[in-house]
Amino acid sequence: MSYQPVIPLDGFVGWRFLQRTLPSQSAAHASTPMAQRDEAYVRENIGAITSAQELVADRRMLRIALTAYGLAEDLPNRAYIEKVLESSTKEEGSFVNRLTDKRYHKLAEAFAFGDRLVPRTQLPSFADDLIAKFQNRSFEEAVGAQNDNMRMALALERDLSELAGQDSSESAKWFTILGTPSLRRVFETAFMLPSSFGTLDIDRQVDILQSRTERLTGSDSISQFTDPEAMNALTERFFLAGQVQAIQAQSAGSSALSLLQNGQASLNALLGR
Known part of the structure; x- marks a missing residue:
């Protein structure tokens, strides 16, 4: 069963409550069986991802990556996401640098398939960083389902x-x-x-x-x-x-x-x- 955040009040008063309880609520969300399974999957498999094509081919890993950068709605658009991930964030006029929505730039920069010979998925800290972002965004989505x-x-x-x-x-x-x-x-x-x-x-x-x-x-x-x-x-x-x-x-x-x-x-x- 997924975790449902507790938001007893609306407006700024409700926001203050959520702020006070955020550490405990986000921890409870991250400890659910589903969240734990996703975390284990990232730790076991992210090192095998060395290209945009490989990431897009792994639907579960792609879901986690897109969610981490606020792009979960783009999961069906795999060809488009592959083009984003292959694009260089350092070249002026590149595909990703022409996009108005800056979330795509953050996604491409994080994986660096278009910027480095060895992508950032091979860094020891990459799994921790991706998991933290994914858990934060997932919690936000759970909050958004209520308010x-x-x-x-x-x-x-x-x-x-x-x-x-x-x-x-x-x-x-x-x-x-x-x-x-x-x-x-x-x-x-x-x-x-x-x-x-x-x-x-x-x-x-x-x-x-x-x-x-x-x-x-x-x-x-x-x-x-x-x-x-x-x-x-x-x-x-x-x-x-x-x-x-x-x-x-x-x-x-x-x-x-x-x-x-x-x-x-x-x-x-x-x-x-």
Whole structure:
């Protein structure tokens, strides 16, 4: 039986509970028989994987690898994933470097089939790293099955902290946010941006996000999110905005139902029913 995370409350209060219990809950998830079998499979077989073709041919290992990098939905797209894995992350204009979604770049970089004569699967630490990422993502998926906003907050805490600490320009970091679906969604939700936001010129999108972030935290820098206080401010705003949107959607649904019921009553009156 798979582990079901305990999330007794919604919103930011529920998030605080999940944070406090995260070590014990994630450990319980990792100790389930299914998780233990997957861990054993990686340790026994990852060393035999030396090419993108071999990884894609091993459906179980591919599932674990894709889940570890947030790409579980791509399991059926094996030809596409093989092309991603064979692509060099170091060559400008390579296939993976042309992709907007930065998750593919992280996947290709992790295995390094296109960058090294000897792939990273042969490193002694590779199995531990892959298993840790897989278990974290699997736990997030289990959380998301109950509350998707909680899943997004977990992804935010991991990915934004990592991005904030990178030695790259602020512009590059903002472009990475726009190219990472989970990060993009958190920022768009937190600032209640319309669906048309994504149709704007990408530089304009960055300008808007920077401006809204500065109003929230006092800085438009992504590097600030190494500070737990800044991270907490964004996370709280994300949950509050999500609750507002849920209330608005519920109100809109109630209004539509009311209009439909009134219209039906009027029609019945005209028909003499």
